[in-house]
Amino acid sequence: MFIADYHTHSHYSPDSSAPVRRMADFAIRAGLSELAVTDHFDVSPYALFLIDEDARRGEIFEVRGEFAKSIGLLFALELGEPLHDPERARAALEAVSYDFVIGSHHVLTSGEDFWAMTFPDRAHCSDIIARYLRELTDMARVCDFDVLGHLTYPLRYMNGREHMDVGFEPHFDEAAALFRALICSGKGIELNLSGLNGHWGQPMPGLELLKLFRSLGGEVITVGTDAHSPCNVGRNIRYGYELLVSAGFTYVTSFSERKPSYERIG
Numbered sequence: 504m505f506i507a508d509y510h511t512h513s514h515y516s517p518d519s520s521a522p523v524r525r526m527a528d529f530a531i532r533a534g535l536s537e538l539a540v541t542d543h544f545d546v547s548p549y550a551l552f553l554i555d556e557d558a559r560r561g562e563i564f565e566v567r568g569e570f571a572k573s574i575g576l577l578f579a580l581e582l583g584e585p586l587h588d589p590e591r592a593r594a595a596l597e598a599v600s601y602d603f604v605i606g607s608h609h610v611l612t613s614g615e616d617f618w619a620m621t622f623p624d625r626a627h628c629s630d631i632i633a634r635y636l637r638e639l640t641d642m643a644r645v646c647d648f649d650v651l652g653h654l655t656y657p658l659r660y661m662n663g664r665e666h667m668d669v670g671f672e673p674h675f676d677e678a679a680a681l682f683r684a685l686i687c688s689g690k691g692i693e694l695n696l697s698g699l700n701g702h703w704g705q706p707m708p709g710l711e712l713l714k715l716f717r718s719l720g721g722e723v724i725t726v727g728t729d730a731h732s733p734c735n736v737g738r739n740i741r742y743g744y745e746l747l748v749s750a751g752f753t754y755v756t757s758f759s760e761r762k763p764s765y766e767r768i769g
Contacts, residue, residue, distance in 0.1 A: 510727020
């Protein structure tokens, strides 16, 4: 059975110290078919972080060759805030040949970082969610990536940290517009499982948004743990695949040289 973790971070990301070889070793132990190493490359002027891609590519390809008989290892990227500087983002992707690219939006174009925000009331949360979805829709239309990373990310802080008990249900029309923009441009979404860890206990996105994406014709979808340490590689991944089946998916997407293929699930 094909099962893969398409969102992980090695020591080339600023928030991880994990060697690529250790990540791959734990992926094999977890029974994974593929592992995508999607280190951060943030192009926002508010949180600029660039990678030594020559060194990272060399390490990933070395480990890929070593473990070729046991697992497929993808040279991949989490491209942060491409909407902040589309030209820089485009140049970064043109300079390097990746297997797979996640597009992420951690910071609004105004410079407001969800991690640093405070959320005084539910009305404020609703306004932020609406802005977030509008910017993601612009990002889907303007920027180059394969799947949208961790949709509903603001809820990690609104609900997980500040217990505001808000959701995306009042914004399903805006979410549908986002999904149509992604589908029309051949892009997809990821099911990010990192929210299951800790006290929040929710995936990003949840089941209803997964169902909405599928009902609109969405087909491109990956599952990722967002692991920043080897012990979290593959964590809850089988639950994620079960959730996709519950949402109506019969295939999950695999990538090579940014070309999608589809593996049956369920």
